[in-house]
Amino acid sequence: xxxxxxxxxxxxxxxxxxxxxxxxxxxxxxxxxxxxxxxxxxxxxxxxxxxxxxxxxxxxxxxxxxxxxxxxxxxxxxxxxxxxxxxxxxxxxxxxxxxxxx
Numbered sequence: 001x002x003x004x005x006x007x008x009x010x011x012x013x014x015x016x017x018x019x020x021x022x023x024x025x026x027x028x029x030x031x032x033x034x035x036x037x038x039x040x041x042x043x044x045x046x047x048x049x050x051x052x053x054x055x056x057x058x059x060x061x062x063x064x065x066x067x068x069x070x071x072x073x074x075x076x077x078x079x080x081x082x083x084x085x086x087x088x089x090x091x092x093x094x095x096x097x098x099x100x101x102x
Contacts (some may be wrong), residue, residue, distance in 0.1 A: 023030060030037050070081035076094045083091065
């Protein structure tokens, strides 16, 4: 295994862990590793006008918004639960197919 593959695999593992953090855990992670917050906006932080516009756009969906349920239809005619039960390679292939056909 090359060093790059080794690092990529570990980065993917960390990303998977981060995806499952609660908001409290995420705040604690950012407190412990402030560089994460700085690096996230290293390209160009959003200006106030962009933030205001995004909030206005999202506000119209607020009344209808709810977290997805396991039995909600998600991708490739599968429910959320069915999709996440697939092996990682199959999930990646679904996304690849979507990008190629889009």
